[in-house]
Amino acid sequence: MGDPGQRAPLGHGRARAAGGHVTIREATEADVPVMEEFVAAYEAESWARPYPMPRDDSYLREGRILVAERDGEVIGMAKGELRKGLGHVSFVYLRPTARRQGIGKALLRELTAFFREEDVEHVTLNADTNNLDALAVWHRLGFADYRRSLLTGLAALEQRLGGESGETFGSVHLQTDDQSAVAGGVARFVPRLFVSSASVVSAPRNGWIAVYDPVASREPHSLRGLASELSNVTGGVVVALSAERADVVRLVAFDRGRMADEYLSVPEYYGPLPPGDAIALRANPTLLARLTGAEPGAIRAVARTAGSPTELPPAPELLELVADALGIEGAGLDFEGASRLEGAVTVEHG
Template structure:
C-alpha cells in the first residue's frame, strides 16, 4: 500500500464528543487533509528504514479512500480536529490506514466517534473484517486498539542491510563443535572406571582421555561426546552423580560457548553465549541461559563480578569475543584448564591417561 499505515495517538474516550461533528470528506477538503497530515507526520515520524511519504503520495491514497472506501473528518467550532481513512474492502476486509486526533481535541471521545462512524460506513460496504498497522513503540495506541478488539497476527521487522550481511556472514562461517567434562575430584582411578563403564552406553567412541588433577579438577575428553553436546551433558551428569560437582564446557559450531554445571547429579546452571543461536526461545528461557554468579562462586570459587564481566550473553556471536577466546576466558574464570581443546589435542597432554576402544 502506498500510504504508510501509522498508529493512533492516545485518546481516552469519555462518551460522545461535545461540540464535534463528523462528516464525509471530499476532494475539496485537500487543504484540511494536508494540514492534518503534516501535523501527524511531525508528531509520529516514520520508524528507521521507512522513508517518509510525500503529500502527493498521501493525497492519491486519500482520494481513493474518498471514492471507494471511507474518509471522515471531525470538526468543532474552531475547525478540523481529526480524520479517519479506511481502504475499500477486499474479500470482506477493509484496512484502516490512518486515525488522527489533534492534541487539543484528545480525551474527548473523538477517536471513538470517528471509529464508530467508520465502522457504520464499512458495514454498509459489506465489510466483515477490519485490519490496521501500528508501530511497536506506540504503546498507548496498541492498548487502545486492543480495547477495541484488535489482535496481533503478524510482525514487520527491519534491519540495516549491513547488519544483515554481517549476521549472515557469521552464521555461514560454521566451525567445529567440541567440548570437555571437568570433575571436581582428585580420584583419577575413579574417573577411569566411570569412563570405561559409562561411555560405551552412549555409543561408539574411538577413545577417551583423562588428565590428572589441575586446580582441583580432572579433565575428561571423549571422541564421541566431544562432538555431541547432548552426550557431553550426559557424561557430565554421570560424573556429578559419582563425584559431586562437574561441568561440561565447549564450543558449538565454532561460534558459541556453552557450559552446563551439575551438583550431585542435578543440573544447577547453564550458560549459552548466544541463547537464541539455535532458534527463538521464550524470554524466560533466554534469561535462564545466562551465567549464575552466586552458584558459580559457591561451587567453583569464581568471583561474581568477574562472572558478570566475562560470561556475557548477546543476540549474535559478532557481539562477543571469538568463541575460542571466550571459552578460554570462562575456563580461567572457573579455574579450568584445557577447555579450548578437543579429544585429538588432549591426547598430547602430559600425563594424559588414554582409554582406547
C-alpha cells in the same frame, strides 16, 4: 486528499466528544504540516523497530486521508487505502488530549464507508507486537492475527547463513586432581550414554581435569549427560562448556550430580522463552564463584547475555573468556588437540 477549497464534513462526519463537536473531513494540502507532526509523534511514542520509520513525500498525499477537527484545531487523522482488493487502515493517530472520546471510532467509521463504496469485503492493518494497548483496541473491533512479520539484522542473518558456520564443540571439566578416578568414570559412563570409540582425559591443570569426547563434543545433550554423571560419581563440581552452532556459548555447572547453574549467551537463541526461563539462563556469578573459587566480578564481566550473537564476541572467543574466568584451560580444544596434551590419557571404548 481533498481540494483545499472543499472543507465540508463528510456524510457521517460529526461526533460529539468531550470539549465539543468534532468534525471528520477529508484532509487538504493545508493539513500536511500537522499530519507530519502526527507521524513524528507516533514514531516517538510507539515505533519500536530498529530502523527509522519510512518517510516519503507521497505518504500523506495518497489514499483516503481523514482528519478530525474541533474548534478549528486538527486533533487526529486516519489514512486508508485499497490494496489488492482489500481495505487497509494505514495510519491512525489522535492527540493525547483527544483520546478515549470516540474520535478514533468516528474516523474509522468514515474509512469503512469509503471501503464499502469500493466494494471491499475485508479490512487489514499492521500493528506492532509491543503496542499492547493498540492491539487490544483492534482485537475488540474484530481484527484477528492472520500472519506474522519477522525481523532480523542483516549481519546476524549473514553470519548464520555462512557456509562454514554452525560447528558445535564442547568439553567437560571436573574440579579434581584425581585423573585415574575421572578416567574410570569416563570408561564406565560413556558407553551407557552414547556410542563413542574413545575419550581423552587431561592431566590436572589449575585444579581442573578436562574430558574430551568427539561425540559428546558435537552433541550438547550428550555432553550435559556425561557432566552430570561424572559429577554424581565423583561427588564434586563439574562444568560442561560448549560453543553451539558457532553462535552461542553454554555453561552448565553441576554439584554432586545436580545442576547448579546454567548460562546461555543468547537465552532465546533457540526460540522465545517465558521471561522467567530467559532470566534463568543468565549466569549466577555468586553461585559459580562459590562452586569454583573464581572471582564473581570476573565471571560477571565475561558471562554476558544478549538478544543476538552479533552483540557479543564470537562464540569461540567468548568460550575462552568464560573458561579463563573460572580458571579452566583448554576449553577450545578438540579431541585431536587434547590427545596431544602432556600427561593426557586416552580411554578406549570397545
